């Protein structure tokens with residue numbers, strides 16, 4: 113089973129971008145942690161980051177036929193993108209929405225998520241651990257479903 117791990121705009125800047133909010137872990141570090149945890153759970157991983165909404169949507173459409181589940185940190189598109197919402201709806205897959213920061217204790221505009229409407233589970237504020245937590249969750253969830 114393959115899990116797609118998708119990352120939205122500016123997450124390529126992790127490590128240098130507002131470390132007081134997002135931590136010092138880089139996206140490459142997160143990818144390594146995710147791959148390790150996924151391998152232990154017996155999953156293959158497709159890991160990608162894009163600053164472009166359409167590229168993320170192309171990947172979600174690909175996941176529809178190629179993935180067992182999607183882990184997505186849509187970054188700022190969380191709060192704006194009806195198109196990503198619609199793509200996730202069409203994918204008909206379990207979705208785990210991950211945010212490094214606790215969006216609920218930040219600015220009001222981060223409190224609304226279009227993606228949560230399509231999410232099986234939401235993890236926010238656990239930092240980079242959120243991604244490995246998402247893998248652990250899916251290991252249980254997909255196992256229960258099959």
Ligand code: DQA
Pocket residue numbers: 121122123185186187188189190210211212213214215222
């Ligand atoms: C984020 C939270 C978003 O509000 C923000 O736009 C991001 C990162 C997070 O991981 O905490 O870019 O998704």
